[in-house]
Amino acid sequence: MLTVSYMPGCTLKTTGRNYEDSMLKLLYKLNVKVEELKNWFCCGTTYSMASDNLMNQLAPIRTLLRAKQTGRRELLVLCSMCYNTLRRAQDLVLHDEEKRNKINEFMYLEETNFNGDEVRVIHLLNYLKEFIGFETLADGIIKKTSDLKVAPYYGCMLLRPEEISIDESSENPGIMEELFQACGIDNVYFPFKTECCGSYQTVNKKDIVISRTSKIINSAVNNKADMITTSCPLCYFNLDSSQGTLVDNVPGFKTIPVMYVSQILALFVGIEDATDYSMHSIDPRPVLKEKGLLG
Amino acid sequence: MLQMLKGIKAKNHLESIKYFLRYLLQEKRVDAVLVPKRHPNGRSVSHALITDPLNTEGSDPLAPVQTVNAACILKELTKEPTDKKIAVVLRPCEVRAAIELIKIKQVSDENLYMIGYDCPGVYDAKEYMNIIEKEEDREKFTLKYIEAFLSDKKEEIRESCSYCMYFTADSADINMAWIGLNSSDLVIGVNTEKGKKLINDLETEEISDSSRRKEKIGMISTGRKQIQKDRIDNFLDLIQPCIRCYNCREVCPLCYCKECLLEPEKMGYSSVRYMNRAIKKKQIKMPDDTVLYHLTKINHMGYSCVSCGICEQACPMDIPLGMIYNVFSRKIQALFDYVPGRSRDEELPVTTFREEELSEVEDIQQPRGK
Amino acid sequence: MNVQLSSEELDNEDIDKIIEISGANLFACYQCGKCTAGCPTSEFMDIPPHEVIRLLQFGQIEEILCKNTLWICASCITCAVRCPKGVDLSKIMEALRQIFLRKNVNYVHPNEVPNEELQTLPQIALIANFRKFTH
């Protein structure tokens, strides 16, 4: 049995609950023990790019220190924002000796230092690929006949900047496609899979987010997808929640459900109770029923 | 990986080594064996080239004295090509020196089989002569010495041995091991294809657990590392007593030039010139090239120096040359990530250019600006 | 409005600060516009991203701070990934926001976010937004 340390981040306990729940159930079924860090910190959600201010790096580094103290090499993260923030903070510490020393000096109360290479921040997708294997995952697929077509949406934070990308290419990632292909799930050509959804502008500049998501959603719909799938709680929120406004304002706008990768996988391996469908503003159940994934 | 030669049973290490050498000659695996042998009067040892198996009696490679770095003898032995195979029994520093000499083509290893052994270090030769004088059973002195070494009794070995980090002959064709091993059987490590050929149909048994040996070697290394000096602050003071006898050059296994660049006649110095210079500079030091001599020697040999310490032993003025060489050459070798005698395949640092070194040069030439 | 250029104008403390905070080399930019072409939000900006760098090259930092461009940027880092000259524009945008916010002014006022929004918005959106837009 595999055991892995896990850092959920703030949103997976609230609006992103479906993501965490489905992931936990999925990994349980795959015989992986997920141990949440006892004492994690909010990562800051967005990486601070001001090089003269290291305060913002303390929280992610502290979380990494906690992970280091577990003695495990990997720290599993699900949220793209957490992934990005932790990875970049780690990268900073690893490659900039001066800043590493400064940060470690500041955290003199900690029992140990963080050097940058003790813990690998690993995203769920990489974890599934490297530690479980897509073939193993495929072996557990029981819904083999479904012709559900998914549009895998990556967003920004898993891919950029290039040096922290989960995949080898920031422009043409393929890990989700690979995963779906291995599991016999169709995916569509989706040229907007790496285009930004508008991110945190959703708080005070809704119009930007609406404009972005409409392009992304249209591209998925035009390419005949039944479902957009993502692994970021903010992308999920923006893509899902903006559709209500779009329906009201754009004549002929076609909606499409948005689901987390783990939600879809859970369904395919036969876990039906992983998800609270009432949290979706575009209810995926009709499509899921049509495709034989829900009874 | 170490293995035990099964056919060889002897009461102690020395005996088993002798037995092995005798075996090599008897079975005609080699035509001759070069090994330190006790003098008839029993006081000192010197190298003998043995062809008759019976003459291996009296071999004493473990005797804690080194009168010559045997790599020098190999230069003589392989000057011209012969078809006779020779097994040479060498201390680790001698193996390393020999490998360096192979690289610079001063020793040909075509027909040589290098057999190294765990080295307990040696006394200063003069001191050894004094001690052995008082010993009744000179044969047994070597064994007593090894026992003392194994039981960690502090022995007054000569200084350059006391910080030697390469006391196991891992780059020889075959190395004979005893440190950290219980048995008095002959335990060997085979490190090259050649070594494998030498023992090919002998019955052996693998030694599965060598953790105690590793531990012991680690312990000795750690202790020795602490003794090593890292810098020399008074180089000029240290070499001041030099009388320019050039003994250090004569005994150095790696000084291979036919005629030293630093011979006065090569400098083109005439009496007139000495005089002219003295007039111009008000005075000059005579002999005037001690500093130049030592610096040049370090410059020429630093990357290959194996720190055998034979130069220090040879110095009539007791200049700590072994220590000086050890400090300088370790720094030079670290620059190139080079350990002399570690491997036959490692090229001499001065004869190659690594690609990353090239980029260092480029970086200097094209500073990155805004 | 004319831009009057002079050596003093160009040798500007604020520009040095931008370079310090961002670590980006403004002067490597050769104005190819690839950042603008790829920017997902450029249509909402007063001035396009490449012009931000151009104005910085002219030392005209005030010109930029009064535009909305730095607040429209969503830090998606597409520009930095594609830049042929390795100029990290996303870091320059961050530096510009910092220059503004460090004068102790907020661009977004957390108190003014409607309560029902606070209930529905994910934490990451709120925290990220406040991090980028408040001092």
Next chain:
Amino acid sequence: MKNPEHMNRIGVFVCHCGINIASIVDIEAVTKEISKYPGVEFIKDYQYMCSEPGQMIFKEACRSGQIDGIVVASCSPTLHETTFRRASIEAGMNPYRVEIANIREQCSWVHHDEEEKATEKAIDIMKSVIERSRRNESLTEVSLQTIKKVLVIGAGISGMQVALNIANSGVETFLLDRQPSIGGRMAQLSETFPTLDCSQCILTPRMVEVGQNKNITLMTYSEVEEVSGYVGNFNVKIRRKAAYVDWDKCTGCGICYQKCPKTVPSEFEQLIGKRKAIYTPFPQAVPNKVVIDNNNCLYFKTGKCRLCEKACPLGAIDFEQKERIEEIEVGAIVVATGYDLYEKEKIEEYKMGYCEDVLDGLTFERLLSSSGPTQGKLVRPSDGTVPKEIVFIQCVGSRDPDNHLPYCSRICCMYTAKHTMLYKHRVPDGQPYVFYMDIRSGGKNYEEFVQRAIEEDNVLYIRGRVARLYREDDKVVVVGADTLSGKTIVIRADMVVLAMAMRPSGGIEELSKKLKIQVDGNGFLSEAHPKLRPVETLTQGVFVAGCAQAPKDITDTVSQAGAAASKVLELLSNEKLLHDPITSWIDEELCAGCGQCVSQCSYNAIQLDEKKRKAFINEILCQGCGACIVTCPSGAAQQKNFTIKQYYSMIESLV
């Protein structure tokens, strides 16, 4: 005071260089001091030593028989060493007895505000050079016979031009190419800028001329295997690949490829056209001979077929043919290996848009070419429709140091303009768009050509890079910027042409190693000097031409080819080559045979005799760089007239 050992009658000439030296260095004081220096027999100063009267004084002194060594204190030896050495020859003295003491660049110029010190330094410099010249030997230049034959590697327009120029001067030339035919990239082009004349029409006659030239031996379908020797005497082993066809019999009638059942994409057609497994690359191929591509031939793959063999009326097919190594000897080598395009697959952000209708420039040329797969009809490879909206993107992979190649590929601005015009001529109602960053149109009539495209053919030039391509329906969406208006531009294109960066053709690195010439950071061949020796390499006797050296257009390539040819002819015009005698030699008494010098020699001039345990220097290869001398711990390696003793005495005179 006489030195008994060495020549000791030295004449010294001090040049004022107008006021360049004399206004700083006190010539009188120098002359006075040096005249007292041991061995100085004669001293004279003059306003301009290099002038005619100055040289007269110099020659007179040489002829007097009074002196046997000369030191000229003047400017840098790079300027006038040759002048004075030549003068000494005329006066009957060995030129290597003349040395220059540099008291201008290394003294008066750099110490112009400290006259006294400059004078002292001038004296020191002169003393040390006098010391050195005391032990100079009379040397004679080494001469070697040259082979009056030339190898040209690469038979594109550049290599063809070099070969023709040389062959027309009566020198035998081997023209080698790894392809079955000569012609290179230019044969693939449709029309050429800025005249729009047909590439084939101007190239084919040249190819025929090359094929028929008595002094040119074609070695197509061949590669360089090994190069040894040196300037004037190269020995080259050439691998003649197996064509599986006896070229002595083959007439290129083409019956075989009509019968061949196996069709594969044609490399010459950039994979949008087809060829057979037995083929000539294109109908006008020179030599007009077929080759069998054994990777695709059914017989080689399955053991069955041999239809071509049955069809060939001349019995030329030979499935048993083996590749063979041929050896040739030449006096000079010209490298003209040309270019490849940077792979478009490396542009990740465009990949989402890739389909059959996104082409690189060369493929577009084939699409335009009247001998191409569509006979010059401009249609989309995907569905055969005529593209109405066509986007050209420049600088793809070029000028992108962070992700791709840093340099400008130099021809794309012009050929893109050409592409737009050719497109408009074929599709008058179509709309071409060009994304550019700068337009570089510095050649004769080039700017006018670009302006013509913009003004007369209504090509819309958009200043900015393209961030991304993706497909939508059957269109390719191009997302770019126009930095002039500050707008993001989106175009739904029917076809996209990428002006991919140019890079040296594959295999150039191995070839450069074989030839011992250098490549630069981008893989192009390095010239000996960027301005003054643009077609020579640092290895004597090896020259470069065309895009192997840097991106360039046909005009520049042909000019450079001419330059390379003239350098070759200059070299071979001498019966014998003279080699500077200042070379290294090994003192056998001292050499211990350690071999360290061998690995230091960049010119392969040193060999080790392992039996004798001695190193030997081939003085023809030795360039006198001194690397072996520095390496040799024994002082066995020495350089003529730069011996260790000479250095010691130079130092001695200074300290």
